[in-house]
Amino acid sequence: MKLWDRGCNIVSVCNLCEQNFETSDHLFFWCPFAVKIWNWLQHLLNKSFDCSSIQGILSSAVLGWSPQMKDTVLAAVIFSVWMIWHCRNRKRFHSRAIKYQSAIALIVAKDKVTGNMTSAYMNNSISEFSISRALGVVGYLKAVHIIQVNWFPPLYGWVKCNSDGSAKGSPRVAGCCGIFTNHRGDFLGGFSQNLGIQISFYAELMGVILANEK
Structure with a gap:
C-alpha cells in the first residue's frame, strides 16, 4: 500500500473474489466473500451494524449482551476476521479455496470453545439462548435468590x-x-x-x- 500511495503501479488482485484490487478495506469488509461472513453474523445476532470497519462492527455487535454472550460475540467477530485472512492465504499460497459454508463451520467451532471456556454468566432471555444454541455454547445463568415456601395441611377434621x-x-x-x-x-x-x-x-x-x- 505504501508503494501504491507513492505512485507505483502494483498488480494485486483480491484472491477471494478475483475482481478488485486488494486493500485491507476491500478484503475484510467489501469483498463479496467477507460480506457474506458479516451478513451471516448479523443474521445470527439479529442485529444490523456498520460493516465498513472493525470499530463499526464492535460498536454495535458486542454491546447490549450479558457478560458471557459479550465474550462469545466478541470471539465471533475476531474469528470472522481471522477466517477471512485465513481463506485469503489458503487461496494465495496453496491455491485452495475454502467454501463459505466451511468457513462458517470453522468460525462456529472455534467460537464454541471460547464461549464454553468463559466463567461469565448469561442472561435468561430467548434471544441469547437461541444464539448460544446455534453456536453450541452452554449458557451459565446467574443464580437467583431462592425463597423456600412450605405448605402444611390442616388439622384432622378441618378443611x-x-x-x-x-x-x-x-x-x-x-x-x-x-x-x-x-x-x-x-x-x-x-x-x-x-x-x-x-x-x-x-x-x-x-x-x-x-x-x-x-
Whole structure:
C-alpha cells in the first residue's frame, strides 16, 4: 500500500473474489466473500451494524449482551476476521479455496470453545439462548435468590382453602381462584371466577370472600 500511495503501479488482485484490487478495506469488509461472513453474523445476532470497519462492527455487535454472550460475540467477530485472512492465504499460497459454508463451520467451532471456556454468566432471555444454541455454547445463568415456601395441611377434621387473585394490570382483566384440601392433602374441590376489569387488591379480596361462601 505504501508503494501504491507513492505512485507505483502494483498488480494485486483480491484472491477471494478475483475482481478488485486488494486493500485491507476491500478484503475484510467489501469483498463479496467477507460480506457474506458479516451478513451471516448479523443474521445470527439479529442485529444490523456498520460493516465498513472493525470499530463499526464492535460498536454495535458486542454491546447490549450479558457478560458471557459479550465474550462469545466478541470471539465471533475476531474469528470472522481471522477466517477471512485465513481463506485469503489458503487461496494465495496453496491455491485452495475454502467454501463459505466451511468457513462458517470453522468460525462456529472455534467460537464454541471460547464461549464454553468463559466463567461469565448469561442472561435468561430467548434471544441469547437461541444464539448460544446455534453456536453450541452452554449458557451459565446467574443464580437467583431462592425463597423456600412450605405448605402444611390442616388439622384432622378441618378443611383448608388456599385462594389467590390477580389482575393483568391496574386495572385490567382480573380473576380469582381457590382449592380445598383436607388433613391428608387430598383435593376436595375448587373454584375460579372471572372478575372483569378490576385491580389486584379487589381480585385478592374476592378470592377470600368466595372461599368463605363455598
